[in-house]
Amino acid sequence: MRPEARALVLSGSVLLLVFALLARGPVRAEAAGSGSMVVDNGDPAKRITLVLLGDGYTAADLPRYRAQAAAVWQALTVVEPFRSYQHFFDVRRVDVVSPQSGLRRGSPLGMHFGCDGIARLLCADDGAVAARAGAPAGPQYVLALADSDRYGGEGGGPTTTLAAGSPEASRIIQHEMGHTVGGLGDEYDAAPADSSYPNLSPRDAAVMRADRVKWWRWLGAADPSGGTVGAYRSGNGLYRPTRDSVMRTLGGVYNLPSREAIIESIYRQVSPIDHAEPAPGVVDGRPKLQVFPIPLAGGRRLQVTWQLDGHPAPTAAVSGDTLDPGQLGLLPGATGVVTATVRDTTPWLRDEAFRANRMTGTVSWKVRG
Structure with missing residues (x-):
């Protein structure tokens, strides 16, 4: 949660048992910037990496x-939109060995409670954390776990x-990652009155709609949190999108404007296309062309459409993510430009300009008949 306002909760005991198998293996400290890939969804230059580090864990404590660490990732993948977009992330764990169990003065990451005079605010030495996490290979977020209950x-x-x-760890991390990934603000009554966040506004619905600001596109939509x-209005005088959400009450769900903000943040950092085969450019012979979108969890897929010289490709040539140049009908010696367009059609986004600019990707090949 942000330094100004922190409402926290997390439950990890059951998840600790579920993921006990992940704790097996040799106990050793990782060098700065190294670590173990807990989740490998692809090239870290084309994914967002979550780097997990611990403070206050001795060598004997590392299995715990x-x-x-495994429970943290599991907690995120059960809440939308992180569940659907989990393959856009890699997870790397760095094992940091502390000389004593628990948070003590001089612990490797400098974690301590009571920052800004708030007892439950847990801080870390950002420089020490960054040094242990190492230089990123692509976009990344760093999560520091404290050995504390x-x-x-x-x-x-x-x-x-x-x-x-x-005991409330799994719910806290869902809330905190709303701040970190989506840039969301706290929606509870005691939160400071800062309307700069995408899910907070000083204006009521009528003004938002008239001025086309904040979540005006979502006004009146049925929300997964219940209601519309x-x-x-909160006690701090600001307006929030729904009566309740995970940014107001831990253990809830992200409302639609907050889901959209998280998805937009993901796509500002990651392209919908992982790679294509063969490499885009001039293609000799007639190898099948294939585009590989980043997969979504839960059955939905990114949309793939094919064009030949700016027109829809012949149906006979297309099979989902693959196109057969031999079925294009090109005359011998003739050339054509084949383009694959990958588009995220999620209904959790209503900013169509953003969808076109950031959630749509293309690759092209020049083929010969």
């Missing part, structure tokens, strides 16, 4: 830390923190 954490800054032993998207 590894289980807690206290209630605490923080999101939205260079380092997202979590008291990984807290509108402008609900």
Whole structure:
């Protein structure tokens, strides 16, 4: 949660048992920038990497830390939109060995409670964390887990923190990653009155609609949190999109404007196309052309359409993500430009300009008849 306002909760005990197998293996400290890939969904230059590090774990404690790290990722993948977009992320765990169990003065990542005078605010030494995480190969977020069962954490800054032993840990991380990935603000009544976040507004629904600002496109939509998207006033005087959400009550769901903000953040960092075969450009012979979108979880797929010289490709040549140049009907010696367009058609986004600019990708080949 942000330094100004932190409402935290997380439950990890059951998940620790579920992921106990991931804790097996040799106990050793990782060198800075190295680590173990817990989830490998593809080239880290084409994914967002979540780097998990621990503070306050001795060598003997590392199996517990590894289980807690696995539980953090599991907690994210059960809530939308992280569930559907989980293949856009890699997860790397770095094992940091502390000289003593628990958070003590001089611990490797400098984690401690009480930052900004708030007892539950958990901070880390961002420089120490960054040095241990290493230089990124692509976009990444860094999560520091503390060996503590206290209630605490923080999101939205260079380092997202979590008291990984807290009984409420799994719910806290869902809230905090809303800050970190989506740039979301707290929606509860006691949060500071800062309307700069995409899910907070000083204007009511009528003004938002008239001025076309904030979540105006979503007004009146049925929301997964229950009820409809509108402008609900909090005790701090700002409006929020729905009566409740994970940014207001831990354990809830992200409302539609917040889902859209998280998805937009993901696509600002990752292209919908993983790769294509053969490599785009001039193609000799007639190899089949294939585009590989980043897969979505839950059955939905990114849309793939094919064109030949700016017109829809013949149906006979197309089979999903693959095109057979031999079925294009090109005359011997003739050439044509084949283009594959990959587009995310999710209904969780209503900003069509953003969809066209960031959630759509193309690759092209020049083929001969």
